[in-house]
Amino acid sequence: MDPSPSPSPAPAASRGASDASLRWGILRRALLSRSSSSSAPGPHIANYFYALSYINLLLTFVFSLAEGTSNEQQNKDDSNVSRKASRGFNLLEYQLLPISQLTNSLGNSLNEDDLECQKDVCACYKLPGGGSSKLNLVFRREDSLELNDIEASNRYNIDTTGLVCCWPSEEVLAYYCINHSDMFRSKKVLELGSGYGLAGLVIAASTNADEVVISDGNPQVVDYIQKNIHINAETFGETKVKSMRLHWDKEQPSEMFNTFDIIVASDCTFFKQFHQSLAQVVKSLLKHSATSQAIFLSPKRGDSLDKFLEIITENGLCFELIENYDPTVWNLHKKYEAVDDRAWPNYDEEHCYPLLVTIKFFSE
Numbered sequence: 092m093d094p095s096p097s098p099s100p101a102p103a104a105s106r107g108a109s110d111a112s113l114r115w116g117i118l119r120r121a122l123l124s125r126s127s128s129s130s131a132p133g134p135h136i137a138n139y140f141y142a143l144s145y146i147n148l149l150l151t152f153v154f155s156l157a158e159g160t161s162n163e164q165q166n167k168d169d170s171n172v173s174r175k176a177s178r179g180f181n182l183l184e185y186q187l188l189p190i191s192q193l194t195n196s197l198g199n200s201l202n203e204d205d206l207e208c209q210k211d212v213c214a215c216y217k218l219p220g221g222g223s224s225k226l227n228l229v230f231r232r233e234d235s236l237e238l239n240d241i242e243a244s245n246r247y248n249i250d251t252t253g254l255v256c257c258w259p260s261e262e263v264l265a266y267y268c269i270n271h272s273d274m275f276r277s278k279k280v281l282e283l284g285s286g287y288g289l290a291g292l293v294i295a296a297s298t299n300a301d302e303v304v305i306s307d308g309n310p311q312v313v314d315y316i317q318k319n320i321h322i323n324a325e326t327f328g329e330t331k332v333k334s335m336r337l338h339w340d341k342e343q344p345s346e347m348f349n350t351f352d353i354i355v356a357s358d359c360t361f362f363k364q365f366h367q368s369l370a371q372v373v374k375s376l377l378k379h380s381a382t383s384q385a386i387f388l389s390p391k392r393g394d395s396l397d398k399f400l401e402i403i404t405e406n407g408l409c410f411e412l413i414e415n416y417d418p419t420v421w422n423l424h425k426k427y428e429a430v431d432d433r434a435w436p437n438y439d440e441e442h443c444y445p446l447l448v449t450i451k452f453f454s455e
Contacts, residue, residue, distance in 0.1 A: 178259065178434075178443075180263055180420060180423050181434075182262055182420070183218070183262060183266060185217065186215050187212055187213070187215075188227075189212070190211050190212065190229070193213045193215075193229070193322070211230065211232065213230075214227070214228045215227050216228060216289075216293075218269065218297050225326070226292055226323055226326060227322050228292065228319055229287070229318055230256070230257060230315065231315075236255065240254055240311065247308065248338075249309045252286070253284070253286035253307050253312040257286060257289050259358075260390065260445040261285075261286060263420055264445075266417070267386075267417060267447070268297075268355065269293060269297055270417065272297055272299070274353065277299065277300070278300050278352035278353050279300070279301055279302045279304075280294055280302065280303045280352065280353045280354070280355065281306065281376060282303070282304070282305045282306060282355050283339075283355070283356040283369070283373075284306075284359040285306060285307050286307065287319060288305040288315070288316040288320075290357060291303050291305035291316075291332075292305065292319055292320070292332075294355070295332045296326045296327055299328070301331070302330065302331040303331070303332045304333055304334075304351075305332070305333070305334050307337070308336065313334050313335070320333070320334055339365055339368040339371075339372045343375060347376050349376075349377075349378055349379050351376050351378055351383070352380075352382070352383050353383065353384060354377055354386070354450075356385070356387050356388075357387070357388045358388070360387065360389045361389075361392050361395050362395075363395055363398055363399075366399045370408070373450060374406050377450075379452055381451075381452075381453050384451045385450035385451075386449055387449075387450065388447055389446060390440075390441060390444055391442075392441060400412065400448070408450050408452060409452070411449045413446065413449070414446055416447040424444045428444075
């Protein structure tokens with residue numbers, strides 16, 4: 092037995108974020124190990140249902156993470172555990188549409204064979220600004236995460252959060268970009284870890300950017316990004332828009348180095364194992380100029396954001412951290428924080444409220 096005294100416990104918030112990362116990895120490995128244990132060809136029925144139970148557990152964990160709940164809280168009140176898709180700051184007006192209605196409205200430019208109608212749903216966003224501009228975002232239904240998705244996570248060394256839902260930080264990022272549209276005018280923009288691409292699509296549709304590249308490391312997610320680009324092509328005007336599979340741990344094409352005027356990302360700092368590679372991507376792809384910048388919106392999530400900012404500094408970049416960057420978002424945050432609002436049960440600043448981080452090569 093080790094006679095040395097036990098280390099003092101980590102702060103609850105830090106410990107929660109660390110435990111969450113560990114649980115994510117354990118669930119993924121357990122599911123994959125179990126699903127591949129059968130020697131019989133093809134999927135084994137018992138393993139399949141075992142895998143489904145793990146998927147259900149995984150989803151419960153993901154949603155509790157977004158809601159800021161602990162496992163103990165879930166056991167006390169399971170009714171509070173629900174899809175993040177129904178939680179958020181509700182900054183952009185939208186309505187959900189069946190895929191059939193979307194394909195009918197697009198005429199011959201898209202048919203239902205291009206979309207997985209049993210899995211997908213469409214959110215039709217009305218972009219602010221007084222016009223009639225709309226943006227259609229196709230994404231997975233609430234209950235459609237499958238074993239193949241988890242297998243892909245292991246195969247490509249990526250997480251599946253981009254398939255789960257449009258996260259609150261992505262919505263806030265999109266809203267922030269609309270309200271600061273002038274900064275994107277005639278600029279070349281890259282979105283990292285975009286998920287379904289709401290922020291990148293909003294930039295393309297409402298800011299007169301020269302080019303917008305919407306990227307994610309998960310090839311399944313990139314397929315959705317490309318669908319959403321195709322669906323909204325007429326909304327982008329002269330802005331060039333494309334999707335890209337960009338894995339932070341992989342070597343990036345040299346032609347992309349020192350290219351982008353602005354890089355945006357939302358809630359991409361949670362997984363600490365990607366901090367170094369994410370910082371390197373920003374450093375190598377951001378244009379080396381006084382006016383270029385990366386704009387990150389990320390909750391604290393324990394000490395994960397602080398750790399990422401340490402890595403940013405170690406890579407020779409400068410950052411500014413802003414807590415109150417928009418009065419509407421700030422007021423909603425304080426409202427959710429002050430009361431047990433049914434619009435967002437179990438709201439927790441650590442996991443739900445994104446801080447604004449601007450990253451540059453040169454300090455001002």
